[in-house]
Amino acid sequence: MQFEELDLNYDVLDALDDMHFVDCTPIQEQAIPPLLEGRDLIGVAQTGTGKTAAYLLPVLSLLRDGGYPKDAINCVIMSPTRELAQQIDQAMEGFSYYLDDISSVSVYGGNDGIRYEQEKRALQLGADVIIATPGRLISHLSLGNVDLSRVSFFILDEADRMLDMGFSEDIMQIVSFLPKQRQTIMFSATMPAKIVELAKTILTDPVEVKIALNKPAEGICQSAYVCYEAQKLRIIQHLFRQRKPERVIIFVGKKVHTKDVAITLKRLGYNAEAMHSDLLQEQRDDVMYRFKTGQVDILVATDIVARGIDIDDIQLVINYDVPHDEEDYVHRIGRTARAGKDGRAITLVSEKDQPLFADIEHFLEKEVPKEPVPEELGEAPAYTGRGERSRSGHSSHSRRRSGNRPGSHSRRKKASSPKQSNSSTSSKQSPSPKATPNQGQATPPASSKPQNPVPPSDNAASSASPATQAKKKPRHRGGRNRRKPGASTE
Numbered sequence: 001m002q003f004e005e006l007d008l009n010y011d012v013l014d015a016l017d018d019m020h021f022v023d024c025t026p027i028q029e030q031a032i033p034p035l036l037e038g039r040d041l042i043g044v045a046q047t048g049t050g051k052t053a054a055y056l057l058p059v060l061s062l063l064r065d066g067g068y069p070k071d072a073i074n075c076v077i078m079s080p081t082r083e084l085a086q087q088i089d090q091a092m093e094g095f096s097y098y099l100d101d102i103s104s105v106s107v108y109g110g111n112d113g114i115r116y117e118q119e120k121r122a123l124q125l126g127a128d129v130i131i132a133t134p135g136r137l138i139s140h141l142s143l144g145n146v147d148l149s150r151v152s153f154f155i156l157d158e159a160d161r162m163l164d165m166g167f168s169e170d171i172m173q174i175v176s177f178l179p180k181q182r183q184t185i186m187f188s189a190t191m192p193a194k195i196v197e198l199a200k201t202i203l204t205d206p207v208e209v210k211i212a213l214n215k216p217a218e219g220i221c222q223s224a225y226v227c228y229e230a231q232k233l234r235i236i237q238h239l240f241r242q243r244k245p246e247r248v249i250i251f252v253g254k255k256v257h258t259k260d261v262a263i264t265l266k267r268l269g270y271n272a273e274a275m276h277s278d279l280l281q282e283q284r285d286d287v288m289y290r291f292k293t294g295q296v297d298i299l300v301a302t303d304i305v306a307r308g309i310d311i312d313d314i315q316l317v318i319n320y321d322v323p324h325d326e327e328d329y330v331h332r333i334g335r336t337a338r339a340g341k342d343g344r345a346i347t348l349v350s351e352k353d354q355p356l357f358a359d360i361e362h363f364l365e366k367e368v369p370k371e372p373v374p375e376e377l378g379e380a381p382a383y384t385g386r387g388e389r390s391r392s393g394h395s396s397h398s399r400r401r402s403g404n405r406p407g408s409h410s411r412r413k414k415a416s417s418p419k420q421s422n423s424s425t426s427s428k429q430s431p432s433p434k435a436t437p438n439q440g441q442a443t444p445p446a447s448s449k450p451q452n453p454v455p456p457s458d459n460a461a462s463s464a465s466p467a468t469q470a471k472k473k474p475r476h477r478g479g480r481n482r483r484k485p486g487a488s489t490e
Helices: 010-018 026-036 051-065 082-095 113-125 134-142 159-164 168-175 193-202 229-242 255-267 281-292 326-333 354-364 466-470
Strands: 041-044 075-078 104-107 129-132 153-156 183-188 207-210 220-226 248-251 272-275 298-301 316-319 343-349
Touching: 010 051, 010 082, 026 041, 026 051, 026 207, 041 051, 051 075, 051 082, 051 153, 051 183, 075 134, 075 168, 082 104, 082 129, 082 281, 104 113, 104 134, 113 134, 129 134, 134 168, 159 168, 159 183, 159 193, 168 193, 183 193, 229 255, 229 316, 229 343, 255 272, 255 298, 272 281, 316 326, 326 343, 326 354, 343 354
Parallel strands: 041 183, 041 207, 075 129, 075 153, 104 129, 153 183, 220 343, 248 298, 248 316, 272 298, 316 343
Antiparallel strands: none
16 A cells, blocks of 8 residues: 555655655554544554554644644653654654644653753643653653643553563553543554553553564574573674674673673774663764764664664674564564665574574574584584474563673573563754655655755754754745645645
8 A cells, every 4th residue: 555545644745755655564554544533553563664654644644634732742652762762753853844833852861951951841832742751751740841631642652662671650650641532552562461451551442453573584694603601702703703893783681791792892802882771862872873884893782772773784783692582583683684785693592592592493484504613612502492382471571581791601501491471853854865665764855945964963853952843944845735625725
């Protein structure tokens, strides 16, 4: 289905046309029509399927059609991480390019006191759309900086991730500030029992849209090393001796191990930086900018922070730990072989993680080739392939991880226990259009008018003050300048 066939506002369609977005992804095709009808919805889809556009486009379309208060916050979008909040804000910037009367503000932690005051001012001015992390929004709510009593749309993005991070009580606290009459939208990569319970609590007769988890792209060359924990860093050294590391991401299960791996690689002479939640937002932006611009060769990151990584030319992904579940595995290795390019993904499988990796192979419906551990590293454990089990009734994110730090010499037996179950505005900047397969992340459309220069920052949308959301640029009548019949021309 094409976007032109959906009942979206013509100004929204103009922006999509300028960005060369023509065909809907499956989640967009199934979610947008009921959302335009005002139905509550729960969507189950993995990262990279275009789910951001699936909820932004109908909400922006409805706001543009009118009938919502001009002096109130009309939509609240909750994000588990600052990085995802920034991505949503950037998508908002593109999709709302011709919606000069709709403003947005992104609110998340990790900023200084001046930034907090800017957030406060923007919220009190009444931005139409708030994109926020739970903790930061609760901070403003507790100080009376924001009024959510007239919100019409409440959206939870990556709801399962929010619950895994312990935001369940925060979400319910935020819900208590919302009116009962609202449209609630929830997207999740998985559908564990706790998500079902949350949906029953905050959604009313929701439409359910489920998109099957996709397999990794064919251009990814997958392989694995079955090894002891103490051999992992030496295997990475072996890989880097074979080929100089450039554009490499190493995913690590715990942030403390992220720091250890990055420090060890630096001591070995490699150009590596760690990316984890303990860094201030300014530090995280700086690390990401230097990695994107080639000033850093190796990025060592956690899964949560990794959701803000959107780079097309990653050459190698290394899973230092086996991912928590299939969705995380697909998401991790999907950072490479993007935009039709080839890439490599290597997983280091310790003894205790063999059952988890066997489950991933079962999902992939193929065996991932096992590379021999270099002889100079000593004996390696055998891969048994055991651990293949159904995930029904188990939550994958509570599985125990080894407390061994990189370089430790502990050789533990296979675990036999079963798996258990922010501040920027949508500044209207306009870089050149770029078609991208992921329609959930957008860049602003091209304009025939002179363009403002884009600052050399990883997050262009985050460079503007939240207070500037009240300063709207003159309407650019681009594209076909279409109007729905009866729509205002002002």
